Amino acid sequence: MKSESSKRVVAVIGAGPVGLAAAAHLLERGLQPLVFEAGATIAGSLQDVRHVKLFSPWRYNMDAAALRLLSTTPWRAPALDDLPTAGEVIDHYLAPLAEHPSLSGAILLRHRVESLSRDGFDKVKTQGRDDAPFVIRAETPGGPREFRAWAVIDATGTWARPNPLGANGLPAIGERESAAHIAYGMPDVLGAMRKRYAGKRVLVAGAGHSAAGGLLALARLAEEEKGTRIAWTIRGHNFARIFGGGENDGLSARGALGQRLKRLSESGQLEVHADFRTSALRPSNGAITVEGLGPDGSTRTIEGIDEIIVATGGRPDLSIASELRLKLDAWLESTEALAPLIDPNVHSCGTVRPHGHRELAHPEVRYYAVGSKSYGRAPNFLLATGYEQVRSVAAALAGDFAAADLVQLELPQTGVCSTQFDEASSGCCSSGEPAAAEVELPVLASSSCCGGPPKAREDSCCAVDEVAKDAGKAGCATIGGGGCGTRKRESESA
Ligand SMILES: Cc1cc2nc3c(=O)[nH]c(=O)nc-3n(C[C@H](O)[C@H](O)[C@H](O)COP(=O)(O)OP(=O)(O)OC[C@H]3O[C@@H](n4cnc5c(N)ncnc54)[C@H](O)[C@@H]3O)c2cc1C
Numbered sequence: 001m002k003s004e005s006s007k008r009v010v011a012v013i014g015a016g017p018v019g020l021a022a023a024a025h026l027l028e029r030g031l032q033p034l035v036f037e038a039g040a041t042i043a044g045s046l047q048d049v050r051h052v053k054l055f056s057p058w059r060y061n062m063d064a065a066a067l068r069l070l071s072t073t074p075w076r077a078p079a080l081d082d083l084p085t086a087g088e089v090i091d092h093y094l095a096p097l098a099e100h101p102s103l104s105g106a107i108l109l110r111h112r113v114e115s116l117s118r119d120g121f122d123k124v125k126t127q128g129r130d131d132a133p134f135v136i137r138a139e140t141p142g143g144p145r146e147f148r149a150w151a152v153i154d155a156t157g158t159w160a161r162p163n164p165l166g167a168n169g170l171p172a173i174g175e176r177e178s179a180a181h182i183a184y185g186m187p188d189v190l191g192a193m194r195k196r197y198a199g200k201r202v203l204v205a206g207a208g209h210s211a212a213g214g215l216l217a218l219a220r221l222a223e224e225e226k227g228t229r230i231a232w233t234i235r236g237h238n239f240a241r242i243f244g245g246g247e248n249d250g251l252s253a254r255g256a257l258g259q260r261l262k263r264l265s266e267s268g269q270l271e272v273h274a275d276f277r278t279s280a281l282r283p284s285n286g287a288i289t290v291e292g293l294g295p296d297g298s299t300r301t302i303e304g305i306d307e308i309i310v311a312t313g314g315r316p317d318l319s320i321a322s323e324l325r326l327k328l329d330a331w332l333e334s335t336e337a338l339a340p341l342i343d344p345n346v347h348s349c350g351t352v353r354p355h356g357h358r359e360l361a362h363p364e365v366r367y368y369a370v371g372s373k374s375y376g377r378a379p380n381f382l383l384a385t386g387y388e389q390v391r392s393v394a395a396a397l398a399g400d401f402a403a404a405d406l407v408q409l410e411l412p413q414t415g416v417c418s419t420q421f422d423e424a425s426s427g428c429c430s431s432g433e434p435a436a437a438e439v440e441l442p443v444l445a446s447s448s449c450c451g452g453p454p455k456a457r458e459d460s461c462c463a464v465d466e467v468a469k470d471a472g473k474a475g476c477a478t479i480g481g482g483g484c485g486t487r488k489r490e491s492e493s494a
Contacts, residue, residue: 011149018371018386019155021063025394038112045159050087055254151366158314167277174281198225206311237274250412333376354407356392
């Protein structure tokens with residue numbers, strides 16, 4: 001099998017942490033990776049946030065096959081419990097990995113993949129399709145070029161496609177016209193971008209970790225630079241979800257981030273606008289007036305904003321695979337099988353059941369989207385998830401389905417329950433305790449409200465749900481009416 005598969009080229013799109021891990025797994029499997037990277041360096045997305053300290057320690061940020069490859073060089077592993085910055089992840093792990101002699105020649109920098117297809121087959125043509133190689137059309141320094149590959153692993157992330165400011169998913173009216181005063185993601189407000197934000201009235205939009213990090217950095221800037229003021233808009237009002245699980249969070253730095261934000265919001269330093277659904281930006285007296293709608297449809301305004309940081313997550317670029325046969329979840333844009341495990345509307349545990357090639361498969365045989373792109377629009381992707389995905393996918397491509405199906409992943413949980421996510425609907429767990437009080441939790445559950453991922457049941461989102469269903473109960477959906485089982489039923493009946 002090894003000699004047969006060694007002829008097979010697998011295109012890996014994106015030399016981010018998950019793309020490079022995929023390449024390491026493919027090499028181990030005797031497959032030939034060919035990595036396309038849009039940027040002038042590897043890890044184009046992480047380069048943008050070099051200054052950001054990750055909340056997961058080194059042990060979760062490195063892939064096992066990559067470590068095996070690095071162990072053949074004089075490379076020395078970092079202290080596993082230390083928290084690196086994104087820049088350190090690049091310098092101390094990804095760059096040495098990409099420079100490994102068996103990988104360096106397989107990485108094509110400045111090769112932006114524009115589109116994918118199958119050789120001689122448009123999307124409609126079926127017969128013989130599965131045997132046809134993929135065509136990878138890339139924009140290169142020498143102009144557009146086409147490459148052929150037996151399989152494709154798409155690890156292009158979501159960083160290049162930030163969500164807009166408009167609460168309805170469209171750019172707010174006037175957002176494009178105000179582009180000079182808007183940054184997306186996590187600009188380095190304490191470093192390279194300091195001058196831009198010092199002494200200004202800055203609005204941050206978003207309720208995730210990037211927004212929290214941006215607000216905390218601005219608060220520090222405000223201490224150092226007089227006149228810096230911070231406003232914060234969120235679409236909802238459930239601060240329990242935003243502030244996170246604190247000490248219950250399996251990643252202590254992630255828990256601490258939320259708690260620091262809580263303290264900041266209580267300090268009065270921060271002007272908080274909850275239930276604010278941004279709709280428009282209007283220039284006014286040299287500043288920007290931000291218009292939004294409240295939950296009752298009333299118009300609300302925030303005046304005198306100089307700069308806006310939009311930290312509302314990202315979305316996958318579906319255009320490159322539009323000539324392929326993909327089956328995507330209707331709202332998350334992940335695969336349909338993965339969606340129920342990660343849907344932020346109902347997913348309560350902050351973790352995800354182990355999953356691999358089966359959950360990531362599309363009708364287009366041998367095309368997989370992995371890494372943060374695999375989550376589509378769902379938040380909270382963790383590197384460890386992506387590393388297990390590519391281990392499974394590489395094994396499946398090599399024909400080792402026993403290994404491919406043996407997906408194993410134990411993620412640190414957020415320590416936040418679904419009832420805390422959404423006060424209007426209750427999920428399967430209540431604050432810190434399983435709602436199904438009669439259900440005996442597995443050992444894993446002792447520190448978490450949902451008991452961690454289910455052990456066996458495909459139709460369960462978490463251990464509490466699983467134990468309830470095993471006991472003949474309906475699980476989360478009936479316990480709270482809005483738990484993790486609900487989505488599945490909705491999508492099945494759709
Ligand atoms: C600020 C921040 C902090 C985070 N902290 C953590 C953390 O502490 N722990 C954790 O586990 N996760 C964390 N994450 C989440 C996640 O792990 C990272 O986003 C991670 O970078 C995802 O890796 P990836 O390889 O899937 O995608 P990316 O890192 O986004 O890599 C995608 C790569 O593809 C390239 N690319 C894009 N389009 C094309 C194209 N068309 N052709 C060729 N190349 C292309 C990009 O240039 C990039 O190099 C964090 C995310 C952010 C934004």
